[in-house]
């Protein structure tokens with residue numbers, strides 16, 4: 001499903017109003033949904049609504065009015081003067097007939113539930129002073145919080161905490177989720193996100209054309225590779241994984257098994273001669289072929305049946321790996337570059353980007369983690385707070401000409417054309433040795449089946465997260481390939497494919 005920036009949400013709102021609805025009608029829907037969620041969440045006892053000076057506060061005031069009508073005791077605190085409210089929020093305030101408590105921490109008390117309607121998508125600067133004190137006091141109170149639209153203090157476009165932010169049990173948001181609901185740390189502040197319809201027609205999206213999506217099957221289901229009943233393994237591509245030296249061959253084997261489990265028809269490990277015996281002894285369905293140099297790799301890949309290559313896990317950092325990367329890009333299969341393949345270009349990323357842009361087959365995926373990312377994009381480390389993770393990955397994709405996948409609990413995949421997907425299905429135990437190697441292999445396996453690079457990266461990330469959920473806590477990288485069949489079955493169920 002699409003993810004919106006606050007600016008895009010404002011457009012959705014304006015297009016709906018231009019189509020004949022009133023802004024206040026949207027607010028009434030929003031406030032009623034919030035009240036409904038509050039009824040479900042709140043134990044018996046009073047409910048405190050903390051309202052801010054904009055339309056997020058307006059939603060809160062409508063919810064307060066509705067909750068009283070539903071028989072609840074409701075207290076309201078408002079930041080600023082009632083008379084200072086404008087537009088729809090002023091209309092909402094006229095609906096609220098009760099008193100307003102002073103905007104002080106002492107007013108919080110110990111309600112059954114707090115409805116956080118302080119700031120939503122209009123947050124445009126760090127919270128300070130009174131608002132900051134209230135947010136911190138709410139977080140310390142231990143009272144469950146229902147956030148309206150966004151937990152106050154979370155930037156809807158970036159997920160950043162602007163000074164301080166509410167930690168909500170649940171968040172009710174409208175029409176479509178916002179990017180800040182998925183990117184960290186925002187996601188951690190939202191609790192469960194409830195998406196409700198407030199009367200905005202999905203057709204407005206035709207005009208807005210959002211370019212960010214949640215990474216879930218809705219996004220790529222038609223591209224998911226399903227073997228044909230009349231097909232054979234040669235029709236499902238042949239992935240090559242480049243192995244490192246004798247002492248570090250395990251990573252390539254993990255990747256190779258990932259490629260096979262992702263559905264590649266055939267997988268070959270291109271192994272240095274001195275590691276051949278080790279690789280061959282430890283592999284069964286995966287084949288092994290001696291490849292020491294970039295020239296040898298290039299010669300192997302001249303056979304176009306090898307249609308996808310994964311390089312990086314355990315590859316070693318330096319000129320030898322650089323050479324193999326350039327040979328793979330020149331030969332024209334789809335390519336996924338990870339780990340040492342990326343680090344080998346630290347300090348000279350332009351050489352890599354040039355090679356990517358001049359490849360005859362522009363199906364290239366880069367899969368850095370936050371440590372590797374600034375080795376290629378030195379101005380965009382996560383220490384640089386000027387850009388969100390989404391923006392950083394988009395710029396990286398545009399600059400490199402490749403699909404870029406930046407790993408993390410909120411893995412972002414972006415294509416050079418601006419499309420981007422944010423994942424939220426990875427469990428914390430997925431962060432374990434070797435799990436990135438398996439991801440590289442899964443993506444290589446999908447590329448081998450001719451899934452386009454952006455979709456291959458998205459599907460790979462999603463399957464990897466699902467496989468980890470399936471394996472559960474205590475996961476080691478080897479488990480991921482073994483739980484992948486269950487993930488395939490889940491996708492087949494969604495596709496309605498029998499097995």
Ligand SMILES: NC(=O)C1=CN([C@@H]2O[C@H](COP(=O)(O)OP(=O)(O)OC[C@H]3O[C@@H](n4cnc5c(N)ncnc54)[C@H](O)[C@@H]3O)[C@@H](O)[C@H]2O)[C@@H](O)CC1
Nearest residue numbers: 013027053054055056119120121122123124125126127149
């Ligand atoms: N766009 C839409 O389609 C709809 C929006 N609605 C609500 O309207 C909200 C957006 O309303 P607004 O644009 O009025 O924005 P908000 O209500 O989120 O906040 C804007 C107000 O807060 C102030 N403010 C911003 N940052 C501050 C800070 N750090 N410290 C102190 N004051 C600060 C601004 O000066 C302004 O007065 C949404 O989050 C949603 O809850 C709903 O009513 C339904 C429809």
Ligand SMILES: [K+]
Nearest residue numbers: 116119150152
């Ligand atoms: K809020």
